[in-house]
Amino acid sequence: QKEVEQNSGPLSVPEGAIASLNCTYSDRVSQSFFWYRQYSGKSPELIMSIYSNGDKEDGRFTAQLNKASQYVSLLIRDSQPSDSATYLCAVKSFNAGNNRKLIWGLGTSLAVNP
Amino acid sequence: DAGVIQSPRHEVTEMGQEVTLRCKPISGHNSLFWYRQTMMRGLELLIYFNNNVPIDDSGMPEDRFSAKMPNASFSTLKIQPSEPRDSAVYFCASSFRAGPGLAGTDTQYFGPGTRLTVL
Numbered sequence: 366q367k368e369v370e371q372n373s374g375p376l377s378v379p380e381g382a383i384a385s386l387n388c389t390y391s392d393r394v395s396q397s398f399f400w401y402r403q404y405s406g407k408s409p410e411l412i413m414s415i416y417s418n419g420d421k422e423d424g425r426f427t428a429q430l431n432k433a434s435q436y437v438s439l440l441i442r443d444s445q446p447s448d449s450a451t452y453l454c455a456v457k458s459f460n461a462g463n464n465r466k467l468i469w470g471l472g473t474s475l476a477v478n479p
Numbered sequence: 480d481a482g483v484i485q486s487p488r489h490e491v492t493e494m495g496q497e498v499t500l501r502c503k504p505i506s507g508h509n510s511l512f513w514y515r516q517t518m519m520r521g522l523e524l525l526i527y528f529n530n531n532v533p534i535d536d537s538g539m540p541e542d543r544f545s546a547k548m549p550n551a552s553f554s555t556l557k558i559q560p561s562e563p564r565d566s567a568v569y570f571c572a573s574s575f576r577a578g579p580g581l582a583g584t585d586t587q588y589f590g591p592g593t594r595l596t597v598l
Contacts, residue, residue, distance in 0.1 A: 397585050399585075399586065408589040408590060408591055408592050410589070414586060453522065455587075457585050465512075465527060465529060465534070465574060465576065465585060466524060467587065469522045469524075470521070471521040472521060472522075
């Protein structure tokens with residue numbers, strides 16, 4: 366059973382629309398959640414991190430965390446063609462001590478159509 | 480400030496040859512991660528180091544893979560002998576945290592990757 370699951374897509378939205386990306390995780394005691402964006406042929410780059418239940422907004426991006434339901438989502442408002450990329454969800458589980466390991470989803474491919 | 484540096488960016492080799500990938504983490508970071516990415520399996524953690532010490536190598540596929548971190552500013556991932564199924568993009572990433580519950584985050588910063596092709 367995969368520990369972090371994402372819909373592989375592709376998710377296709379028109380320019381200017383809201384894109385909604387979802388991620389579920391299996392470890393109930395997970396504590397840190399990350400959304401990375403990866404353009405084709407490039408390396409992943411951090412978009413948002415979230416640690417507490419609720420919403421966190423940064424410009425056109427909003428991360429939403431619901432620990433009770435074990436999901437985290439990313440909303441992209443006013444989607445632009447430049448947002449077309451693969452979005453990776455990563456989760457860090459609670460672990461006493463020095464654990465730095467993230468568990469990664471396979472990513473959702475987003476296509477924003479002009 | 481320079482990000483994570485990886486070399487080479489591209490490597491084409493023949494089956495059975497030794498391959499060495501190199502990584503320089505962001506200065507001041509104390510954790511370093513080696514990942515492999517393929518279309519089928521996504522991003523897989525191979526091994527990670529805290530303060531130059533290997534912590535979790537459970538993702539290393541087999542004995543053909545080895546990794547070292549002789550100091551805080553350099554790490555290598557070696558494949559010997561290489562096989563066609565090792566063809567992938569290999570990423571190095573680094574992060575900083577002073578200690579459990581202390582300053583820093585678990586945000587990982589990725590290098591540009593090495594695209595390895597084994598013929």
